[in-house]
Amino acid sequence: MAAALQAYDLRMGLVEGMGLARCVRRRPRVTRRRAACLALGLLALVVPGVAAAAPTVTARGKAVPIPGFPHTGNILGAGAAVQAEITISGKEYEGFPPPLIGISVYLPTGVKIDTRDFPTCPPAVILVQREPLKCPKGSSAGPIGKARGVVQFGSERVEEVTEILSFLAPNGGLLFQVDGHSPVSLEVPGIAHLRQPGGLAGFGPEYTGEVPLVVTVPGGPDASVESIDITLGTAIRRHGKTYYYGRVPKHCPAGGFRVRSIFTFAEGGDVTKPVTVTVPFRAPCPRH
Numbered sequence: 001m002a003a004a005l006q007a008y009d010l011r012m013g014l015v016e017g018m019g020l021a022r023c024v025r026r027r028p029r030v031t032r033r034r035a036a037c038l039a040l041g042l043l044a045l046v047v048p049g050v051a052a053a054a055p056t057v058t059a060r061g062k063a064v065p066i067p068g069f070p071h072t073g074n075i076l077g078a079g080a081a082v083q084a085e086i087t088i089s090g091k092e093y094e095g096f097p098p099p100l101i102g103i104s105v106y107l108p109t110g111v112k113i114d115t116r117d118f119p120t121c122p123p124a125v126i127l128v129q130r131e132p133l134k135c136p137k138g139s140s141a142g143p144i145g146k147a148r149g150v151v152q153f154g155s156e157r158v159e160e161v162t163e164i165l166s167f168l169a170p171n172g173g174l175l176f177q178v179d180g181h182s183p184v185s186l187e188v189p190g191i192a193h194l195r196q197p198g199g200l201a202g203f204g205p206e207y208t209g210e211v212p213l214v215v216t217v218p219g220g221p222d223a224s225v226e227s228i229d230i231t232l233g234t235a236i237r238r239h240g241k242t243y244y245y246g247r248v249p250k251h252c253p254a255g256g257f258r259v260r261s262i263f264t265f266a267e268g269g270d271v272t273k274p275v276t277v278t279v280p281f282r283a284p285c286p287r288h
Helices: 021-026 124-126
Strands: 054-065 081-089 100-108 145-153 156-169 173-180 188-192 203-208 224-232 235-238 241-244 257-266 274-283
Touching: 054 257, 081 100, 100 224, 100 274, 124 173, 124 188, 156 188, 156 224, 188 274, 203 274
Parallel strands: none
Antiparallel strands: 054 081, 081 224, 100 203, 100 257, 145 156, 145 224, 156 173, 173 188, 235 241, 257 274
16 A cells, blocks of 8 residues: 555444443443653564563464455565464463554565555445445455453453454545444444555565554453454456556565564553554565
């Protein structure tokens, strides 16, 4: 994308009501309280022992084929989707990881993102109406993803599994709707933007953003994210030509494609005490 993907805004929702039954029946409101402003490009690798209450984060990503489009996937110069898997573990926040408030992802040098040739979904359809079925055909940014976390349900902390719907937005952005069904009913919109080229030397496009703190019971602890599994990437055929949202670089350095992810957490649920964890990794080069 030629614009900036700087705000990854997956909101986990605010449920009003103290009782269990009431918690399920009421639709959550999204809270923006204490949303963190990320200092992009200034986040550094957290050295173990320097910052307190840092959870353990693993992040993996790889280029995968786009269903229905042959000769896509982890092929040099080819169109591809990116599958990302993130796991977060820790007991720093009432026995669970502290709330996630920011994500930054720096893709390999040479990755090409095309935002010009695709249908897009008007932001109001997701952010205001919350009607993903109204998004135009061809505006989906990938298959349904999943996120798992822990929410407050009455007096207990319980697991919540949500679905992530993704769509292409105007001006190079992405739209998300996060739906949860049990034990809490969640219907949460979000928006994201791309920065291309990115702001970190040695890397390509930059996806960055902030995630607001979220409570599901007033006065209770904020939600903790424990895993995210999402695939982003699509293609369309128009007038006999195929357009790809993303392309694999034409060259792969020894050891694989360099990727860097930075995760920011609110220590003790307090955004004035951010804790950052940097996860560098290598995505595999295509097989010859």
